[in-house]
């Protein structure tokens with residue numbers, strides 16, 4: 001069986017959800033469909049569910065990742081509104097910022113990033129990971145310890161006063177426009193599952209700002225798939241607050257897409273015990289990276305996809321996933337962060353205690 005074949009357009013082409021998505025302004029930025037591939041060695045190693053990977057790390061915008069799908073719709077909206085500059089931001093080593101800067105550059109637009117860091121104006125002695133990429137992409141970068149969201153609003157207003165037409169995107173691109181990208185991903189995944197004759201029972205992925213899980217959960221329900229979408233938070237995470245945030249965004253997205261589907265708390269599965277702090281280095285995350293690399297030659301990242309894979313591994317080992325299940329691991333990208341984590345990764349590989357838990361660039365000391 002060829003697991004890389006493109007989705008045949010006959011699947012879901014005339015579904016109302018597809019038709020509605022087709023009315024939205026969209027710029028082609030992502031290499032889609034991304035492959036849905038089996039992970040036979042990891043499956044054998046874990047002796048539990050059948051495991052597949054959906055390679056959204058191969059979307060191809062900068063280092064790839066999930067944001068490319070959101071940016072297709074967000075940039076579509078920006079261009080429709082004649083934006084002449086993009087304003088956004090997030091954490092210091094944000095993948096969102098990398099992919100947004102790459103998309104903006106590809107479309108000939110300048111980009112302003114207001115990022116959070118451990119102190120105002122923080123610059124590490126060596127540029128690395130996504131921070132290096134933000135510089136390479138020629139973004140205008142401001143680092144603030146606090147108040148980066150407010151500063152983005154101020155910059156937007158200042159630009160308007162100067163006669164510019166900024167388009168400001170929320171952290172992670174997680175609004176109904178961005179989430180539409182992951183409703184679309186669910187359509188794509190379902191087409192592939194039909195084509196490959198795979199009955200998917202679970203989908204594991206990393207959850208941060210929530211647009212990915214929102215789109216997937218909404219798509220899964222609207223298409224009546226029965227797939228359990230499991231979001232694994234990257235930070236400390238609070239189940240109730242995360243669920244509420246995702247519920248609100250899901251239903252706003254349903255309204256935006258003019259569909260009747262309503263998401264309830266039962267449709268939002270959030271696991272919060274694997275993040276242990278945003279970007280924190282833990283043995284479970286390092287083990288997930290090593291195991292995935294050694295069994296499948298597949299590189300995942302320390303901040304987002306490692307906690308999601310750690311959750312899948314744990315569920316397979318503890319019988320929460322069984323031999324009757326087929327779990328898809330959505331690889332959402334982020335691999336540019338592997339190199340800033342060289343020290344804990346080296347230590348783990350050598351069987352030594354991790355040299356640090358909280359990254360130097362963290363703003364998360366709770």
Ligand SMILES: Cc1ncc(COP(=O)(O)O)c(C=O)c1O
Pocket residue numbers: 065066094095096172174206207208209210211212213301304305332333334
């Ligand atoms: C690599 C990676 N995976 C997953 C996520 C989480 O996606 P979302 O913000 O849509 O929840 C992010 C968000 O930044 C990410 O960078």
